[in-house]
Amino acid sequence: MQLVFDGHNDVLLRLWTHARDGADPIAEFRDGTSSGHIDAPRARAGGLAGGLCAIYIPSGDLVFAEPDRNGHYVTPLAAPLERWPSLDIANEMAAIALRLDRAGAWKLCRSTSDIRQSMEKGIFAAVMHMEGCEAIGADLAALETFYAMGLRSLGPVWSRNNVFAHGVPFAFPMSPDTGLGLTEAGFELVRECNRLGVLIDLAHITERGFWDVARTSDQPLVASHSNAHALTPVARNLTDKQLDAIRESRGVVGLNYATAMLRDDGRSDAGTPIETMLRHVDHLVERMGIDCVALGSDFDGATIPEDIGDASGNQRLIEALRGAGYGDADLAKLCRENWLRILASAWGETGKAAA
Template sequence: MADTEIFDGHNDAVQFIAEYTSSGRDFLMRSETGHLDLPRAREGGLAGGLFALHAAPEHPPENDLIITENGYEVIYAESLDPLCARRQIEAQRLALERLIRRSDGRMRLAVDVDEIAAARAEGAFAVVLHMEGAEALDSEFDYLHRLYAAGLRALGPVWSRPNIFGFGVPFAYPKSPDTGPGLTGIGKDLVRTCNRLGIMIDLAHLNERGFWDVAALSDAPLVVTHACAHTICPSTRNLTDRQLDAIRDTDGVIGFNLSVNDIRADGHLNDDTPLDHIVRHIEYLIDRVGEDRVALGSDFDGAVMPRGIKDASGLPHLFDAMRKCGFDRESLSKFAFDNWLRVFGLTWKSGP
């Protein structure tokens, strides 16, 4: 067990659990594939996290990656059929419920800050339900209310493709995140509805105009669960200094993404990314927004991890590197756990 307890702002593990797919991993058993299961989480000090429900196309496009002279572009993914998306989201939600039941108390669904704190105190792993991309929602938000009642506490209006709520940011490097239109009219209604319910709005994968649309509408702190700094790595998925300033000014949080191609200045998909480079990127974010507003948003099971971390069990290597660079116990605790609980406390509330 690591000596620093961590809450992670984003993982894609639900896509790979045995309860969801016949070829999946048993999350309760240690595996050498992927990045996250309960034993490796415990080895790495993870005490909980946001688990992303995410719908994928039934027939993924082939050859969607274009290598450019100095980078890459990914062809925009097509919009998903809402009924297809809802079938996937509901199947994943139920699969996660089955996993939690099978854990015999080792994992708990948490819907407020007190439940996260109680799970932490009692040695249980806290699971917070998140949805990455809102394709499964209907225009009347009936399904959103059902998901909220089932425990959903965080929602990203888009993934990196368009839907009826707005426009995701296509993957590209080097390129600005200002890639097209922002939220639609119903997307703005979604923001207002999430505010009323107390669902945290995740701005990851949303393009820059959509980001500013949310900033103009939302009465909650601005949160991006997994991204890095565009000034260091000019990927479309990363945040400009002006966006970072808006997160600071609303007392929000950015979850630092461990995806190597969004950390590295060259944008390369190279796991040989030194830990001291990663720490310097974290330091840049903290210098810009303050140590109360940067946390971990790993993207485990959704990205290529740095070789020095590899998977959840390797998180102590990151924290050791941060200590060597001068991070004290208080600043490490904020990055590891406290900053997420602070922003949850500012955002979550009882629904109507």
């Protein structure tokens, strides 16, 4: 079994939502549940050894647009969120991550050696990520606090605008060049992440914002859960020009399992075959090379192919990749080693730590 370190999931959002209804997040993750995609038993069954676990503040007003008769749709950007309610929710999700760590339900990792040791022990290796930085004010004081809690990765923006950047809408077909990029506060956020050693994720930012980060950051370029725009022209996917820039920086793109970002018609349909995922992997590898492609499932945050179902079915994708000609060395890179290399680079570790 190939162990997988995954570039993006929303399990903290699910646990937080259920906790508000009275559920115990530790028991739900440790002992298992029938809802969502990830818990410890299903992760073990599918070889999901860890991943970037997102703190994401939900947009209650967002209503996804229905496709027209041609299959086209444009979902307007969600409204910007207020800072202080967002900070409260982010603190609640971070508290769940810390409680899971203290209970031994997972290991909250702050280094690649933490990740490798946790995987060797069979404990889910969680890295705290922030998807959209509404909880962090322009003064960046909260960034230091979240860093102390374990935050080691962030996306400046989700698919809504905030004080740092502009996000892309959920739309098909549409270019990712949909608006402005980083604000002045956003440029400062990028520089501070470089100083601290916090990975910068470009998965939801506009194309202009992508290039703003590319000319400002000293890290490899990363899109944790995105696919190829050339195959599925949703605004969230990456153009070949963006893929070329990621290759040149020795960055990484994590394959998103969301069916709307895989299908050539842009539809959200669980009946999507695994072969559609292979098409995107092949395109990404052909464009960037095997060292720049990884997995970024979006478990607990998207409709994924029913042939995978949840974390327990993750090896079905791995076996399909093997059947398509990817050998053990390639699969090790796709499944975990490329992510560990990128994290070691962003976190300022030595080459030995990522080896």
